[in-house]
Amino acid sequence: MNRRPTIAEQLARQGISRRAFLKFCAATASLMALPPGMAPAIAEALGKIRRPSVIWLSFQECTGCTESLTRSHSPTVESLIFDMISLDYHHTLQAASGEAAEHAREEAMKEPGYLVLVDGSIPIKDGGIYSTIAGISNLQMLKDTVENAAAVVSIGTCAAFGGIPMANPNPTGAAGVQALMDQGLIARKPVINVPGCPPIPAVITGVLAHYLTFGAIPPLDALGRPLNFYGDSIHDRCYRRPFYDQGKFAKTFDDEGARKGWCLFELGCKGPTTHNACATTKWNDGTSFPIESGHGCIGCSEPNFWDAGSFYKALSAPADPLSFAAGAAVAGAAVGVGMSFMNRAKKSSAKAAHETATLKDLEK
Ligand code: FSX
Secondary structure (H helix, E strand, O other), X not given: OOOOOEHHHHHHHOOOOHHHXXXXXXXXXXXXXXXXXXHHHHHHHHOOOEOOEEEXXXXXXXXXXXXXXXXXXXXXXXXXXXXXXXXXEEOOOOOOOHHHHHHHHHHHOOXXXXXXXXXXXXEOEHHHOOOEEOOEEHHHHHHHHHOOOOEEEEEHHHHHHOOHHHOOOOOOOEEOHHHHHHOOOXXXXXXXXXXXXXXXXXXXXXXXXXXXXXXXXXXXXOOOOEHHHHOOEHHHHOOOHHHHHOOOEOOOOOOHXXXXXXXXXXXXXXXXXXXXXXXXXXXXXXXXXXXXXXXOOOOOOOOOHHHOOOOOOXXXXXXXXXXXXXXXXXXXXXXXXXXXXXHHHHHXXXXXXXXXXXXXXXXX
């Protein structure tokens, strides 16, 4: 087997100068939400690690996650593929088809330390017959491919938590990757969840860059999401937050408050219970995000978001503007509401855990 070049060697072969390489490392640090001072450490790490083989499996999904990835701007998916990883199998992006494609997957599985990326949920009801690729059920393909993998990255809410295919009544017995490991249906490996329907492209590439650079799973929250991208709620970082704190809420999507950019909480925004980087990283090269476009957050990076109630119903009774009259009262009310949201989020996680426990029942 040929020795794979380190990432630094790969860049040098492409004529990238040392100076440009350090610039690349500074950009990578910012991509990972790390300070620019980390660039030398990143350069040292990238000088040692080799481009790993990556197998990307797509199961029950809408291809939105791949569509999102292809719109990544820094680094672009092309530079990620050519500089940092060897993307050896990806249904949408690979040139090979049929037996040649499956052969590429089998060959990649012989590479030590390969990484498995999954988008889409896995149907397990009735022996997994509801989705097959090359005559192999999604469950069997995932089981075989994960067996010797170094780690799994679940891209999108479907792979992370089941997502829309798992929505009530979940006719295919759809489940996310971690749930299958918890049920003992596939080998247990380190998992990074990168939810969102779809996830933010810069978050997908940022998480991959972190894993590749440091060769380790980044710090995760209780739902397996990297804290540097999912540590804050949308509400924590929303530019409309000052209006929430002042008790100024749009009542309809075209009233005076909406035109003035007031808080969308009463129109059903799920920002307070949703953890993601939309309010900071934004979308389309940092252009905007749903709340900035005038629509509330629908909570797509949380488990069961599709079944969690109407996207247009407020999370709770709107805050009483009178209680926002004094500054101290503002802070107290915000903390109080925040705590109630956190409690609700904990309950929703407990509900997800309960639903995971019933997955075994679905498998026949
Ligand atoms: Fe799911 Fe992704 Fe939503 Fe779609 O692959 S997270 S339905 S954007 O495409 O899996």
